[in-house]
Amino acid sequence: xxxxxxxxxxxxxxxxxxxxxxxxxxxxxxxxxxxxxxxxxxxxxxxxxxxxxxxxxxxxxxxxxxxxxxxxxxxxxxxxxxxxxxxxxxxxxxxxxxxxxxxxxxxxxxxxxxxxxxxxxxxxxxxxx
Amino acid sequence: xxxxxxxxxxxxxxxxxxxxxxxxxxxxxxxxxxxxxxxxxxxxxxxxxxxxxxxxxxxxxxxxxxxxxxxxxxxxxxxxxxxxxxxxxxxxxxxxxxxxxxxxxxxxxxxxxxxxxxxxxxxxxxxxxxxxxxxxxxx
Numbered sequence: 196x197x198x199x200x201x202x203x204x205x206x207x208x209x210x211x212x213x214x215x216x217x218x219x220x221x222x223x224x225x226x227x228x229x230x231x232x233x234x235x236x237x238x239x240x241x242x243x244x245x246x247x248x249x250x251x252x253x254x255x256x257x258x259x260x261x262x263x264x265x266x267x268x269x270x271x272x273x274x275x276x277x278x279x280x281x282x283x284x285x286x287x288x289x290x291x292x293x294x295x296x297x298x299x300x301x302x303x304x305x306x307x308x309x310x311x312x313x314x315x316x317x318x319x320x321x322x323x324x
Numbered sequence: 325x326x327x328x329x330x331x332x333x334x335x336x337x338x339x340x341x342x343x344x345x346x347x348x349x350x351x352x353x354x355x356x357x358x359x360x361x362x363x364x365x366x367x368x369x370x371x372x373x374x375x376x377x378x379x380x381x382x383x384x385x386x387x388x389x390x391x392x393x394x395x396x397x398x399x400x401x402x403x404x405x406x407x408x409x410x411x412x413x414x415x416x417x418x419x420x421x422x423x424x425x426x427x428x429x430x431x432x433x434x435x436x437x438x439x440x441x442x443x444x445x446x447x448x449x450x451x452x453x454x455x456x457x458x459x460x461x462x463x
Contacts (some may be wrong), residue, residue: 223427230420234452237413240387240459269375272382280353283346313375320373 214299222278225271232259232268262321266314273310277302337442341422348419355412356381366399368392385409387463406460413456421449 210216239255242248258264281298285291291298332338359381360368368377371393379388386401394400425445432438 226420226423227427230424233416233420234448237452237456237459240463241455244462265375269378273378276353276356279349283349286346309374313378316373316375 215295218278218281218299218302221274222282225275225278228268228271229275232271235259262317265317269313269317270310273313274306277306345419345422348415351415352412352419355408355415358408359384362405367394371395383409383412385460385463401463409460410457413453413460417449417453417456421445421452 212219235255236259239252241252243252243256245252259268281295281302285295285298360377362384363372363377363380368380372380373392376388376392384400384405386397386405389397389400422445425442428441428445429438432441
């Protein structure tokens with residue numbers, strides 16, 4: 196049976212998915228950000244110790260050592276981890292899918308305080324505290 | 325109209341990677357927990373901030389400790405931690421690159437291109453894993 200894959204961006208944005216749809220987008224954005232960041236991070240770590248690539252390594256370093264980037268990537272990682280735990284549990288025990296919305300609220304209740312403390316520390320360090 | 329055949333039932337690449345994504349997530353929680361417990365034993369309780377601890381748990385690699393208050397990094401660069409870091413790279417790399425493939429699959433409409441991307445990303449995954457393990461063992 197064929198599936199239709201064509202959904203325009205306009206239709207996608209108009210889709211009223213609410214909370215679960217938001218986690219879907221954040222999970223994707225977070226995952227993509229992580230795989231790109233970690234790949235560049237590993238390459239920079241390698242190039243830093245090579246005579247031909249030290250300058251490029253330092254260049255990539257300065258991007259992810261910037262506190263604004265860290266604020267972004269910490270949110271990506273932490274949300275992906277917490278949301279991934281929900282997906283794993285609900286997929287491996289499909290009966291629990293009934294409580295998906297409660298699980299998403301629980302997710303935010305874990306994310307907000309943990310990210311809040313990390314955010315406070317990163318910003319405090321950035322401002323010279 | 326852009327059509328594709330629906331996923332097949334039974335054991336195939338998509339099914340194996342679907343279950344792998346879930347199981348590798350569980351494995352990474354375990355590895356992260358070992359990283360956190362190990363760091364707390366080695367002095368993170370007083371010498372590390374929460375973001376530092378999270379960074380270490382995410383990949384237990386000794387350069388992640390350099391900007392903290394930990395004075396002696398010998399305990400943080402043992403063979404055990406290098407193996408833990410490599411394990412995270414192996415498990416997490418496959419998880420992450422498959423996720424990338426999954427997202428691309430949703431937006432690339434041509435079947436030959438999707439097949440090409442699958443092998444292209446597997447090649448990148450192998451290359452990046454080799455580089456990452458090399459970096460972990462030489463840092």
